[in-house]
Amino acid sequence: MRTCLISESGTRRTPWWTRLAIAVGVLLLLPAAVIVPSVAGPRRGGLSGPLTILLAGIDPRGTHVKPLADTIIVAHVPADRSGVFLFSLPRDLVVWIPPFPTTGSPGQRAKINAAMALGSPVGGDRYDPAQGYRLLATTVGRVTGLAFDGGAVIDFGGFKRMVAALGGVELTVDQEVVSEHLKPDGTRRDLLPQCRLGGNCLRPYTGPQKTYPKSTTPVRLRPWEALDFVRQRYGLPRSDYDRQRHQRQLLRAVARQITDPAQLMKVVTAVGDGLTLDDGGHDITDWLIALKDVDPTAFTTVTLPGGPVFENERYLGERFDPAVTRFFAAVKEDRVARYLLAHPKLVDPYHRARRP
Known part of the structure; x- marks a missing residue:
């Protein structure tokens, strides 16, 4: 399966993943970047064959608060460098999180976004996302059967600074999205009276809401709008699965807007310590x-089927459909393109093949 990325002028651009690779290289040289001790162990030789990379987004509220992995995306680059495949894991996916001796966390069944929190304590009520990433990578590896060649964690502040450095981000809003969190002017919505004193309210907000109308042409989102847009799930037909799709869509849109080295340096400098990297040794x-040889004409994003888990009408989290294990096997065996040709409904509609 091949997807053609065409610029507004109809000409092909530099491969976005090559630009991202350069960004990773630059960030590894910046003192502000935090490098995760390689999950893979000691330094290794050159990279070859298929590459699989784990990307996570967190919402930190300071080093005194446990980080949760609100966004979990896997990027797979086949050995022939013919394209890039992106797929997500729901943050509420119920999984087995293995023991983590570094923090003394026992093995437990929980939502997958908790792996980052369980792996992050460093003592004294302090938490380190770089350490939490290690347990997240191990947990995602157990779920998918995949080994990761590297990865990155970006926090919400770093994300907004990245979008600000680009002057906003352009994308086509494929369905109306109404914000659970913000008013039309970007300020926080008011709390319900019963939720103002620290009550455990699932949906504590009331009053006017920011709305992102469905569009047929790209619209430019400001940094706070871009972050707010990809955080929404309430009111969407497929809830978190629609949100995951929007996250992948925005990642693609950001990458397409990085078009020259000067802009790239501006972006990576803006992100600063909002980014944590695992270079995989x-x-x-x-x-x-x-x-360097990744095909710029092939970019495919994938929605994996799943649904909610209930117990006595109480929501416990999400689960994948059993057939997803066959997709993971295709990734591991580097035959994703053939698998998607046989299962085209997994491909996000706005990324299906467009040819010049």
């Missing part, structure tokens, strides 16, 4: 060489 040159 490889140096910058390894990554740049490994990704």
Whole structure:
């Protein structure tokens, strides 16, 4: 399966993943970037074969609060470098989180976004996302059967600074989205009276809401709008699965707007310590060489089927359909394109093949 990325002028651009690889290389050189001790162990030789990368987004409220992985995306680059495949894991996916001796966390069944929190305590009521990423990567690996060559964690502040450095981000809003959190002017919605004193309210807000109308052409979102847009699930037909699709859509849109080295440097400098990287035990040159031949005409995002889990009418989280294990096997065996040709409904509609 091939997807063609065409610029507004109809000409092909530099491969977005190559630009992202350069960004990773630059960030590894910035003192502000925090490097995760490689999940894979000691430094290794050059990268070859298929590459699988784990990306996570967190909503930190300071180092004194446990981070949760609100966004979990896996990027897979086949060995022939013919494209890039993105798929998400729901943050409420109920999984087995293995023991983590570093923090003394026992193995337990919980929502997958808790893995970051369980792996992050460093003592003294302080939490480190770099350490939490290690347990998240191990947990996602157990769910998918995949080993990761590297990864990254970006917090919401870093995300907004990245979008601000781009002057906003353009994307087509594929369905109306109404904000649960913000008013039309971007300020926080008012709390319900019963939720103002710290009550445990699932949906504590009231009053006017920011709305993102469905569009047929790209619209430019400001930094706070971009972040708010990809956080929404309430009121969407497929709830978190629609939100996951919007997150992948926005990741693609951001990457497409990074078009020259000067802009790239501006973006990565703006992100600063909002980004945590796992280089997988490889140096910058390894990554740049490994990704330089990625085909710029192929970019596919995938929605994996699943649904809610209930017990006595109480929502427990999400589960994947059993057939998803066959998709994970296709990723592991580097035959994703063939698998998606046989299962085209998994491909997000706005990323299906467009040819010049």
